[in-house]
Amino acid sequence: MRMRRFPTLVDTRVIRPSEAALSLGLVTELELLRLKAIARWYARGLPPDLSWEDLLQEALTRVLVGSRRAAVGVTAVAFLAGVMRSLRSEHWRRIEKGARPRRATADRPRAERASPEVIDWASGPERALLAQDELNAIRRLFAKDPAASIILSGLERGLTAVQIRLAAAMTETEYASARKRMRRLLLREGLTCTPR
Amino acid sequence: MHTKMMGAMRRAATLERVLDALGQELVKSSDEELLQAAMDLGMDVTSKGSAAFIGIKYPATPGFEEFFELPTSRRDPLSAARDALGLPGAPARRRPQRRKSASKTPGKGKTPPRHRRQTK
Numbered sequence: 001m002r003m004r005r006f007p008t009l010v011d012t013r014v015i016r017p018s019e020a021a022l023s024l025g026l027v028t029e030l031e032l033l034r035l036k037a038i039a040r041w042y043a044r045g046l047p048p049d050l051s052w053e054d055l056l057q058e059a060l061t062r063v064l065v066g067s068r069r070a071a072v073g074v075t076a077v078a079f080l081a082g083v084m085r086s087l088r089s090e091h092w093r094r095i096e097k098g099a100r101p102r103r104a105t106a107d108r109p110r111a112e113r114a115s116p117e118v119i120d121w122a123s124g125p126e127r128a129l130l131a132q133d134e135l136n137a138i139r140r141l142f143a144k145d146p147a148a149s150i151i152l153s154g155l156e157r158g159l160t161a162v163q164i165r166l167a168a169a170m171t172e173t174e175y176a177s178a179r180k181r182m183r184r185l186l187l188r189e190g191l192t193c194t195p196r
Numbered sequence: 197m198h199t200k201m202m203g204a205m206r207r208a209a210t211l212e213r214v215l216d217a218l219g220q221e222l223v224k225s226s227d228e229e230l231l232q233a234a235m236d237l238g239m240d241v242t243s244k245g246s247a248a249f250i251g252i253k254y255p256a257t258p259g260f261e262e263f264f265e266l267p268t269s270r271r272d273p274l275s276a277a278r279d280a281l282g283l284p285g286a287p288a289r290r291r292p293q294r295r296k297s298a299s300k301t302p303g304k305g306k307t308p309p310r311h312r313r314q315t316k
Contacts, residue, residue: 041222045211081222131208135207138218155218192237
């Protein structure tokens with residue numbers, strides 16, 4: 001008896017934007033790997049309907065179709081990282097816009113009726129929960145490195161590199177080597193394929 | 197309520213700050229650091245079928261969204277209710293198309309178009 005074959009979820013006849021970008025020479029293989037790490041990083045705290053893969057492929061698509069054009073002197077990685085970051089913000093804006101219930105015109109206060117396009121960008125509890133979960137996951141990532149944990153808590157408070165160094169009484173070399181260790185850890189996490 | 201909302205906003209802003217700051221670290225990272233990180237994981241990125249390229253050259257493992265309809269991808273309940281009630285603002289409903297009559301003009305095999313039909 002022959003087993004019934006189910007159709008594959010991904011159509012292999014369709015060329016992926018990453019493959020197209022690679023073939024066209026827009027990015028190298030190593031740059032693509034770095035972009036993967038960046039995409040995985042920027043996908044943190046996003047709702048599950050948008051994966052890191054979507055972020056990366058959408059950013060590459062926008063560059064390939066010409067809706068986003070890089071400025072002269074900006075590297076491909078830096079530019080695509082910026083596109084992914086803006087896609088992230090765009091996704092949140094879309095969610096928040098859709099989630100807000102619209103009141104009938106008669107119920108709206110006069111000020112709101114005068115400017116119907118005013119949108120309340122206040123974060124919902126879901127976003128706060130996702131953010132808290134991700135912050136905890138990031139803290140766990142650097143938990144074994146005390147210097148990195150100090151730097152992370154400084155970044156959370158919005159401190160600059162100099163302020164963190166002064167607050168933690170770190171030398172410039174200590175700070176630089178801690179940042180290097182953090183970078184390596186982030187790259188290692190970014191290269192894996194495990195769901196977070 | 198206001199305090200809760202402020203707390204929620206603060207947490208989201210903190211995450212954004214951390215992601216921005218450490219995202220820049222990834223942008224600035226060198227090829228050597230990337231290769232070193234891959235070696236730590238036992239990955240050979242120079243080989244054709246390296247696991248590092250999952251999600252880039254070949255698809256990643258299927259996610260929830262492939263099998264389930266997630267709340268964020270669903271239509272908002274307000275417009276769904278508007279559609280169901282046929283209220284203004286909803287896209288016009290398509291009427292089911294009438295079936296063409298089965299009777300044929302004898303001898304021709306095809307019904308002539310309505311505007312060309314002769315009336316007696």
